[in-house]
């Protein structure tokens with residue numbers, strides 16, 4: 001399978017080049033990850049972010065680890081080293097289940113191939129698997145787009161929160177993929193993008209992506225979402241997800257829950273677009289989803305401007321959980337899921 005290059009990442013065969021999303025939209029800078037620790041740091045520091053993008057990135061990080069230790073003649077030592085690699089990568093961020101899904105998939109390929117392949121061949125097999133994960137993600141996102149665009153009407157205005165676009169995936173996006181697919185299908189769609197404090201994925205990434213795609217976009221601050229809904233400006237809401245529990249509770253960027261409550265209040269459909277790899281059937285409901293808390297300075301400063309002194313207390317949960325009763329539908333690559341979610345989720349994951 002040939003090396004991959006998209007807006008989000010490029011696999012060169014010996015390194016993973018990531019667009020450094022911390023500097024967008026003002027600067028397009030890149031980080032070249034030459035080993036698995038570079039990859040782990042890039043995920044942890046949000047050089048790359050977004051559940052599917054994190055998963056694919058971790059898969060390539062696993063390959064870089066395999067390359068780094070492929071000189072070991074003792075295959076069991078090689079296996080132990082790759083356990084360490086998997087462990088390091090899995091500690092980077094706790095909420096997006098795609099990270100663990102991708103690492104478990106790479107680990108399974110390693111264990112399934114271990115007895116029959118020499119180390120160098122194992123590295124090639126793992127590289128092929130990481131490339132499969134990346135190429136599959138793009139096709140999955142396009143299928144999510146096709147399934148979801150049927151929910152949007154010509155002339156609709158859609159509100160989105162955070163960034164669930166090409167930059168949050170290998171390419172095309174999930175929530176923004178639905179919007180792209182509707183536009184590609186000839187529908188006139190415009191978008192209201194929440195800025196999404198504190199990391200500003202909406203203002204910095206979603207607006208940048210949609211403007212580049214020629215999609216009419218209006219940036220609003222998070223506290224304006226309710227008012228634009230009250231004014232009747234919004235026909236639908238579409239967001240991504242980091243982890244969906246077996247009962248359909250959805251963990252997504254902080255502020256998503258508030259948007260879902262407001263959507264309910266105003267009778268606006270609230271859609272979640274996500275691949276099946278974001279569904280975690282091992283987690284019964286939203287109570288079981290680990291919520292990442294990030295560095296307080298992400299709140300203390302707003303793009304280098306200090307908002308409060310160091311002695312002011314700060315709370316910085318990076319995600320929240322939207323209960324399934326506020327979710328109109330979950331758009332996956334297999335089908336659009338509606339309540340009762342547990343029954344429909346268990347059916348679709350076993351298809």
Ligand SMILES: CSC[C@H]1O[C@H](OP(=O)(O)O)[C@H](O)[C@@H]1O
Pocket residue numbers: 049050051052161162163164165168169174175201239240241242252253254318
């Ligand atoms: C397509 S998943 C995107 C999902 O990931 C974002 O979180 P983060 O930027 O912290 O990785 C956000 O929750 C998006 O909805």
